[in-house]
Amino acid sequence: MNKIKVVLADDHELVRDGIKALLEDQSGIEVIDEASNGKEALEVISRNKPTVLIVDIRMPEMNGIEVVKEMSTHHPDVRTLVLSMHDSEEYVVQSIQAGADGYLLKGASKDEFIKALNKVASGGKYFTGDVSAIIMNNFVNGASATLEPKKKSVELPFKLTKREKQILSLVLELKNNKDIAEELEISKRTAEVHRFNLMKKLEVSNLKELTDKAREYQLI
Amino acid sequence: MNKIKVVLADDHELVRDGIKALLEDQSGIEVIDEASNGKEALEVISRNKPTVLIVDIRMPEMNGIEVVKEMSTHHPDVRTLVLSMHDSEEYVVQSIQAGADGYLLKGASKDEFIKALNKVASGGKYFTGDVSAIIMNNFVNGASATLEPKKKSVELPFKLTKREKQILSLVLELKNNKDIAEELEISKRTAEVHRFNLMKKLEVSNLKELTDKAREYQLI
DNA sequence: TTTTTATTACGTATAAATACTTAGTTTTGT
DNA sequence: ACAAAACTAAGTATTTATACGTAATAAAAA
Incomplete structure (x- = not known):
């Protein structure tokens, strides 16, 4: 010993x-x-x-x-x-x-x-x-x-704007565009655009992929 | 004292x-x-x-x-x-x-x-x-x-069929009807119907409400 | 063996989301 | 002050999802 x-x-x-x-x-x-x-x-x-x-x-x-x-x-x-x-x-x-x-x-x-x-x-x-x-x-x-021990923070290979992060967090709560728009007091179309843009940035094409990727980068 | x-x-x-x-x-x-x-x-x-x-x-x-x-x-x-x-x-x-x-x-x-x-x-x-x-x-x-202390199991005020439970679990994984249909090898329309029926049974009208209710009944 | 329930799936109409583009207005960085 | 980036939102076409109704089999309960 x-x-x-x-x-x-x-x-x-x-x-x-x-x-x-x-x-x-x-x-x-x-x-x-x-x-x-x-x-x-x-x-x-x-x-x-x-x-x-x-x-x-x-x-x-x-x-x-x-x-x-x-x-x-x-x-x-x-x-x-x-x-x-x-x-x-x-x-x-x-x-x-x-x-x-x-x-x-x-x-x-x-x-x-x-x-x-x-x-x-x-x-x-x-x-x-x-x-x-x-x-x-x-x-x-x-x-x-x-x-739980904090995982080392991962460097994100994409940069989201403030608004996009905001919308991302609401999307991750599974809210739909209409509700998001109401909550942020913007038009539904705007919410759609932000959602669209952030999904493109994250290179995902549906909600499941989005949540998976968000989890991967510990955004969730 | x-x-x-x-x-x-x-x-x-x-x-x-x-x-x-x-x-x-x-x-x-x-x-x-x-x-x-x-x-x-x-x-x-x-x-x-x-x-x-x-x-x-x-x-x-x-x-x-x-x-x-x-x-x-x-x-x-x-x-x-x-x-x-x-x-x-x-x-x-x-x-x-x-x-x-x-x-x-x-x-x-x-x-x-x-x-x-x-x-x-x-x-x-x-x-x-x-x-x-x-x-x-x-x-x-x-x-x-x-x-964590196990929560007392809650009596469900609705009964889902086997297939509905199956679809519910896939929906809760945020999969869309097309993917669910493929996974279960049924038509997309059938998946839609099951999803529609179970949402009616749970009295919810969108994904957020569904996941919230599922959480409430510890299905998640 | 009936009867009921479950599973399957089509049709149809409406609503919503997706996938863009374009574009006006703010904000922010330099 | 000026350009770049961010935020806003409209238009449009396409794809999904919603909300039914109907109806054929298959399986389970009476």
Whole structure:
């Protein structure tokens, strides 16, 4: 069983040292490098790939959420454990969206910390019990979709005008041209034209193709 | 602050007594009744409405999941905390789908138990850290939809023929009559008729209304 | 075995959407 | 200020969809 290689990113030296002491107490875990801000963390990681990046949310230069986002695109094999003193819904949700593998409160016990780290290092997910309540709240209320990691945004091979986007969204709600026209207070013919133009831009010829393409580009 | 009234449902007397001792140690919590199986639990609850039902999954007569399901339809105001020795994905997912407000492992500490109970009693959700990993696994992989509590199935105020259901599902995929006809190897006119008939049955006059109604009846 | 229901499909008329083109008016970028 | 882009909307021909009615088989229920 290989050692878990850890990089610590936190702007407080004291906190880093504390965590380091705590971790190096454990066999099987090795802190290979540290960083005191987000940008530095990314540099460190390119040089020396760890198993897990433990990252604080509040950091100068680039915050933890941003780091996690960068990680999931540039270093997807490095697991990320977010450490935070905030149990606010904002950060939890943002961390998940950014693609974090775990979220721990700084108030967590040593045992929980080790457990979380092992879980994350071995490819699992760990979110504290306190946090799971937040997750569940978002979760059971159908808001779950918003909690899924955001897919990297796709570059659209077409540009729609404001009006066209507006009409597209109404078309995707399956509204017909008459209703769209009424809603936007334009003539039905105008609505038709916009619809026609945007369908040409998207290179589709019917509603099904349109919705499929919209889904493909995550417009839906 | 009112006392939290608890009903305990577990088929092992020893377990019940242990939990009871643990809870009655706390001011603010009162165990008002017990049950040794699922059916009994439901009876007890109709007589004497508690704040929270603590329920074991494995029980004779009717298991905990079934009880939770019944609860959410017949006693939606009573919160349910599922207690289990299983941390298998099956039960967690099933509990959530059944509408449980919390899920705790029997190995949880007293503190965690009290915390969970308070959370659930006050309208929150509590799922242990261990469990949250399972949730997250389902969660981040887009399988989240399957984890949402299953809505009670709605009695349909209309009956569609087999063919109509078939056509309905294709219409809901936004396919047009020509494509539907080709797919089912019938004439376009026939497809039109079926579509026309089913729209009349559902009392809708356009695609948007149709999809809305389909969603309403969870056909989608 | 009747009777009913379901499935098929044609005809016809009207309404709507599609696929354009042209073109006047705003808005916006430089 | 001027050109480009965006928004508006009319005209027209063609294709679909809607809204029926009618009616022939096939299958299921009485």
